[in-house]
Amino acid sequence: MMREIGGFFELELERGKELYTEAIRLNSARNCLRYLIRKRNIKKIQIPAYTCPVVWEVLEDEGCEVIYYEIDENMLPCVELDKDVYVLYTNYFGVCFEQAQYISSKYKKVIIDNAQAFFENGKNAVDSFNSSRKFFGVPDGGYLSTNLPYDDELEYDHSYERAGHLLKRIDKSASEAYEVYRRNESIIDSEDIKLMSKLTQRILSSIDYENCKKTRISNFKYLHNCFKDINCFKIEDAHRPAMVYPLLIKSMYDDKKVRSELIEDNIYIARYWAGQKDRGYGDRLEKYLLPLPIDQRYSFEEMEYMVNKIKKLI
Numbered sequence: 001m002m003r004e005i006g007g008f009f010e011l012e013l014e015r016g017k018e019l020y021t022e023a024i025r026l027n028s029a030r031n032c033l034r035y036l037i038r039k040r041n042i043k044k045i046q047i048p049a050y051t052c053p054v055v056w057e058v059l060e061d062e063g064c065e066v067i068y069y070e071i072d073e074n075m076l077p078c079v080e081l082d083k084d085v086y087v088l089y090t091n092y093f094g095v096c097f098e099q100a101q102y103i104s105s106k107y108k109k110v111i112i113d114n115a116q117a118f119f120e121n122g123k124n125a126v127d128s129f130n131s132s133r134k135f136f137g138v139p140d141g142g143y144l145s146t147n148l149p150y151d152d153e154l155e156y157d158h159s160y161e162r163a164g165h166l167l168k169r170i171d172k173s174a175s176e177a178y179e180v181y182r183r184n185e186s187i188i189d190s191e192d193i194k195l196m197s198k199l200t201q202r203i204l205s206s207i208d209y210e211n212c213k214k215t216r217i218s219n220f221k222y223l224h225n226c227f228k229d230i231n232c233f234k235i236e237d238a239h240r241p242a243m244v245y246p247l248l249i250k251s252m253y254d255d256k257k258v259r260s261e262l263i264e265d266n267i268y269i270a271r272y273w274a275g276q277k278d279r280g281y282g283d284r285l286e287k288y289l290l291p292l293p294i295d296q297r298y299s300f301e302e303m304e305y306m307v308n309k310i311k312k313l314i
Contacts, residue, residue, distance in 0.1 A: 023143035025196035027157040032129030050282025070280035091117040094242035159197035219294035244291035
């Protein structure tokens, strides 16, 4: 059937090309994992205790036996893992590419969680998935890199009713759009496996990915040069397009006070994985790590402003 001709205009977006044209496009990272569990018939899996609660919630919902392992300061397992059981490894903050490579080479049944490493997906010859929403202004979406066949019975997700926070942030502000964002996130939490919405796919086709990568790398390197002498988080490679700059302070500080004062200066620092199960190195990351924004929306001017504010507080 011929496409519609005439009528009112849609949202104007440049018609370009997605970054991952060979991946399976699904409606969220969690459903990429769910897809793998079902298609691989995974009944038992080893996962880091320090990881997003969504991961272990999905696995438990799917009836998997979950074995938790702790990580060390190198973000690697503290113990030898069972090579006959699936291993899920988290590419933490998008800066653990080498660790993901190591895990992929050591174990034969591996899944790499690249939800925080959008640009690293598909670089290992193993199953991996990412999250579009953590890197770009889209209402849903995740790419699954796998040799599994595409399930042509899946229906498309529809996300036009979940795009309000994206539009409201432009018209008003992030703080005024935050509750809409939270409502939309809760809706996505309850969605079963569907194909990525056509709206998200169209937005992702309009993005200048090379510019996004260059900006993230430049901002990351700038922050690393400013904080490398006090940052306790081991960063081996400062040239990757990470999600955030992970700043782990050597001395203890009042986490709530620092975050609240930064909010007063319109600097919003995320807190990841409240309620996660770790009681090892991850606990320190949970409490004392500041994941600083480095994304494509910001220039050196914003980075410098953020650095000066943080140095005064810590």
